[in-house]
Amino acid sequence: TFGWTRYHNLTEIDAWLDTILANHPEVTMGFVLGQSYEGRDIRGLRISYKWGNPGVFIESNIHAREWITSATATWLINELLTSKDESVRELAESHDWYIIPVLNVDGFVYTHETDRLWRKTRQPSLISDCIGVDANRNFDSHWMENGGASSDPCDETYAGPYPLSEPEIKAMSDFISILKHKMNVMLAFHSYSQLLLSPYGHTAEEFPDNYNDLMLVAKAYSDAVNGLPYGTIYKYGSSAGILYxxxxxxNDWAYNEQDIKISYTIEFRDTGNFGFVLPAAFIKPNAEETLIGIMALLAESKRLG
Ligand code: 0X9
Ligand code: ZN
Structure with missing residues (x-):
């Protein structure tokens, strides 16, 4: 059975999504972003109790090996739909949620079947024997500018032959472009390092217009998570400023090209002890604190208007 005491493969996640849709038909809607390079459906779930609420878009597992992200996204879906806690009900019912548990489906399957530490997509290159693109370098915003992205297909940060070369990223880009007027918040789930990263990633010299607000909202998340019994520490800052x-x-693309002004990359647990291979015992703690963090983030963002 599906649960959060172990990690699940794509088949199990897809079957669970079907169950969720069947059990909550009034408030959920399944959608397909598009197909991956290998032809798999990229599935998403919308949760909407009242059409027209502020939209929150959650992207997870764009990097194949970051299993804690889809485990957390599925737990979050379950809580939003089934929790009896009053503050969770309020959170669930006052936003329209668009959640993609596994964006990089081909890579995710590859991490389950062949190479646990695979990061990229699985599309072959025309100029090299190396396979795959770093999907988190493939969006059409300052593509390949200022380092941190590679033009070498054999690198882990290969940006692809051109922006949106990956069908998964093209699909996501098209979907958001259509719905961007409904999206207020973009959260991209990653691991690991325990960081909240705002734009920009393409430069450490400039900062977004609403950088002060972005830092206040990030601080609210970090304080809320730190205040739990786990006491987990999340640092925050701009991507290029505090990471690389x-x-x-x-998150940069959503901010720059889609006008989604509350936009973060969240790097989950841990800080390097287990790294990408975080034991399943940490799924629930990580997910619980993520929910509390998101609650604080959305409250602070609402307060700031
Ligand atoms: O390098 C990445 O894509 C992210 N880190 S990870 O270890 N999960 O691969 C961080 C991206 C943060 N930078 C921007 N959002 N620009
Ligand atoms: Zn990542």
Whole structure:
């Protein structure tokens, strides 16, 4: 059975999504972003109790090996739909949620079947024997500018032959472009490092217009998570400022090209002890604190208007 005491493969996640849709037909809608390079459906779930609420878009598992992200996204879906806690009900019912548990479906399957530490997509290159593109360098925003993205197909941060070369990223880009007027918040789930990263990733020299607000909202998340019994510490800042330069990433593209002004990359647990291979015992703690963090983030963002 599906649960959060172990990690699940794509088949199990898809079957679970079907169950969720069947059990909550009034408030959920399944959608397909498009197909991956290998032809798999990229599935998403919308949760909407009242059409027209502020939209929150959650992208997860764009990097194949970051299993904690889809485990957390599925747990979040379950809580939003089934929790009896009053603050969770309020959170669930006052937003329209668009959640993609596994964006990089081909890579995710590859991490289950062949190479646990695979990061990229699975589309072959025309100029090299190396396979795959770093999907988080493939968005059409400052693509391949200022380092942090590679033009070498054998690199882990290969940005692809051109922006949106990956069908998964093209599909996501098209979907958001259509719905962007409904999207207020973009959260891209990653691991690991325990960081909240705002734009920009393409430069550390400039900062977004609403950088002060972005930092206040990030602080609210970090404080809320730190205040839980786990006491987990999340640092925050701009992507290029506190991590490293990286252009063509989801949160920058959402901010720059789609006008989604509350836009973060969240790097989950841990800080390197287990790294990408975080034991399943950490799924629930990580997911619980993520929910509390998102609650604080959305409240602070609402407060700031
Ligand atoms: O390098 C990445 O894509 C992200 N880190 S990870 O270890 N999960 O691969 C960080 C991206 C942050 N930078 C931008 N959003 N620009
Ligand atoms: Zn990542």
């Amino acid at each position: 330069p990286a252009s063509g990433a989801t």
